Amino acid sequence: MFLTAANLAYYLIARSYTQISDIVDGQFTVIEAGQNNRNFKVRLGDNRGCFIKQVRSLEELPRTLIRREVACYQWAQQFPDWARSIPNIIDYDAARHSLILELLPHSQNLREYYQQQATFPESIATALGKALSTFHAIDFNVQSDAQKLPSFSKKVPWIFTYHKKSYFDPAHLSGGAEQLGVVVRGLPQLQLDLARLFDVWCFEEVIHADIKWDNCLVYPDNGTQQLKIIDWEVVDIGDARWDVGAVFHAYLSFWIMRHYRDMKQQRQNMVDETLKSMPNMFSSIQAFWNSYCQARQIATKNRSAYLIACLEFAAVRMLQTAFESLRFCTEMSPHAYALVDLSQQVLLDPRRAAAELFGFAEGAL
Numbered sequence: 001m002f003l004t005a006a007n008l009a010y011y012l013i014a015r016s017y018t019q020i021s022d023i024v025d026g027q028f029t030v031i032e033a034g035q036n037n038r039n040f041k042v043r044l045g046d047n048r049g050c051f052i053k054q055v056r057s058l059e060e061l062p063r064t065l066i067r068r069e070v071a072c073y074q075w076a077q078q079f080p081d082w083a084r085s086i087p088n089i090i091d092y093d094a095a096r097h098s099l100i101l102e103l104l105p106h107s108q109n110l111r112e113y114y115q116q117q118a119t120f121p122e123s124i125a126t127a128l129g130k131a132l133s134t135f136h137a138i139d140f141n142v143q144s145d146a147q148k149l150p151s152f153s154k155k156v157p158w159i160f161t162y163h164k165k166s167y168f169d170p171a172h173l174s175g176g177a178e179q180l181g182v183v184v185r186g187l188p189q190l191q192l193d194l195a196r197l198f199d200v201w202c203f204e205e206v207i208h209a210d211i212k213w214d215n216c217l218v219y220p221d222n223g224t225q226q227l228k229i230i231d232w233e234v235v236d237i238g239d240a241r242w243d244v245g246a247v248f249h250a251y252l253s254f255w256i257m258r259h260y261r262d263m264k265q266q267r268q269n270m271v272d273e274t275l276k277s278m279p280n281m282f283s284s285i286q287a288f289w290n291s292y293c294q295a296r297q298i299a300t301k302n303r304s305a306y307l308i309a310c311l312e313f314a315a316v317r318m319l320q321t322a323f324e325s326l327r328f329c330t331e332m333s334p335h336a337y338a339l340v341d342l343s344q345q346v347l348l349d350p351r352r353a354a355a356e357l358f359g360f361a362e363g364a365l
Contacts, residue, residue, distance in 0.1 A: 003038055003054050003098060005030045015091055017100065018044060037062070041103055049103035050090055063097055064151065065233040070099055071150035072232040079138060085131040086228055087217075104228065106220055110213035110250075115258060120284035124218060127227040128247065129291030131216075135206045136240040137296055152237045157209070159320040160198040163191060176329030180322055180336060187340075193347045197312055207238040211246035212321075213254075240296075241306070245313030247288060251281050252314065252342060252357060253321050260325050260335050267334040271341055275357070282359030289360075307360065308350045315346035 003011055008030050012018045022028055022044050033039040037056055043049040053069075055062035073089040076082045091100040110128075114120060158167050163184040166173065184190055208215070208229060215231045255274040259265045293303055322336040322343075329336075346353040354360040 001058075001096060003040065003052065003096070005032055005040065008040060008042060008052070012042065012050075015093065015100070017050060017091065037066070043103065049105075051087070051101045051103045052098060053101070054096060054098035058097075066097055066099060068150040068235060069232045072235045073099075073101075075150060076135070079134065081134040082138070085134050086232070087230060101230075104217055104219040107217045108219075110216040110218060110227075111254075111257075113218050114213065114254065120281050121225070122283055122287035124225055124227060125284040125288035126291040127225075128216060129288045129293075130295050131227060131229055132208075132211070132240075132243055132247070133292055133295030135208070136243065138206050140206070150235055152235075154203050154237050156198055156201045156238075157242065157316075157320065159316060159323065160194050160201075162319075162323065163194070174326055174329055176326030176331050176333060176336065177323055179332045180319075180326060180340075183332065183337075183340060184319070187344070190344055190347065193312070194316065197316060200309070202239045202241075203237050205238065205240040207236055207240055207243050208232065209234040209236045209238060209242065211243045211250075213250045239313070241310045241313050242317070244292060244310040245315075246317050248285070248311055248314035248358065249317040249321065251285055252278070252346075253318055253339060254281075256335050256338050256342075257321065257325065260333075263333060265334050267337045267341070270335065270338040274338075274342065278357055279359065285358050286360075307354060311346055311350045311354055311358070315343040315350075318343040318346075 009018070009023050009028055013020060013023075018028070027043075027045045029043045031041040031043075033041050033051075034056070038052075038054040040052045041049065042052060053066065055066055070089070070092045073086065076086055087104065088102040089099070090102060092098070093100075108116075110124070113124075163181050166178075166181065168177075184194075210231060210233070211229070215229060217228050217230055218225045219228075220226075252274065255277050256270045259270065289307070292298075293306075298306055318339045322339040325339070326333060326336055346357070355362065
């Protein structure tokens with residue numbers, strides 16, 4: 001039932017994706033890339049390959065998520081701009097709950113790219129802004145298109161209410177993740193902000209719902225870096241400001257999360273490094289924002305209020321990243337504390353944060 005590196009060759013031959021000669025010629029290589037799922041990168045020579053995702057367990061939730069992702073890839077084919085911003089689907093094996101996608105040659109996720117290059121090109125930020133707009137701007141009717149749509153859950157992200165109720169199995173919840181809930185429960189103003197933002201959430205657009213640099217792939221094509229968005233398991237009808245805020249959050253959390261394995265890092269030092277380093281990203285941030293607003297045709301007069309809302313959602317997304325970073329931690333890490341500190345700083349005065357942390361000029365606010 002479950003795929004392994006050892007049986008992938010036989011599986012792909014059975015699915016008519018490759019043939020025995022490819023294996024015999026020594027062009028077949030497998031790299032395990034699993035996190036929440038069983039993921040494999042399969043290469044057949046330098047420029048051909050596929051990415052395989054299979055559920056890690058047969059519980060209902062993993063099977064629901066992969067079915068939703070498959071439906072998303074299939075539905076996106078109706079929208080050429082959106083389809084160009086995601087990988088091509090090659091095959092879906094419903095019996096094995098496995099999805100086969102194209103493997104983009106020489107690709108890496110944005111986090112890897114930025115860590116290696118130590119630069120933040122405006123061209124990539126512009127491409128990301130346009131990519132988000134392709135599905136945020138889709139005009140659809142849930143009733144008439146019901147047969148084509150993924151199984152949307154239409155829920156506000158769990159992090160908004162995590163301090164009140166955990167939706168996770170206590171047996172699989174780390175001590176650090178539990179402590180995050182305790183920390184938030186000790187911050188009354190943060191709780192008020194979470195409740196306020198929960199109440200203004202809109203169910204109006206198709207959203208990816210898990211935008212982060214790990215889910216954005218860049219790859220060379222005709223001398224330029226192209227971008228595609230992956231991992232559509234939690235695609236939903238929701239608030240586009242959450243996805244845009246997630247991009248802002250990715251910039252802000254970058255300096256902290258690049259040290260996330262080093263528990264000797266000091267909480268305040270990471271915050272100070274972030275404040276010092278953010279100007280290196282300002283031009284990239286502006287390129288992303290301008291690209292997105294132009295593609296969505298957001299009028300200049302409306303951009304200030306929209307920006308502030310996106311930054312507030314970015315602050316909430318930082319709390320989710322703090323939670324995710326604590327998956328195997330017995331207690332709150334300095335990185336998680338630093339993320340909570342920055343989240344509060346943005347929510348305390350989002351206009352000031354827009355200027356000082358993200359480089360927006362006063363005239364834009």
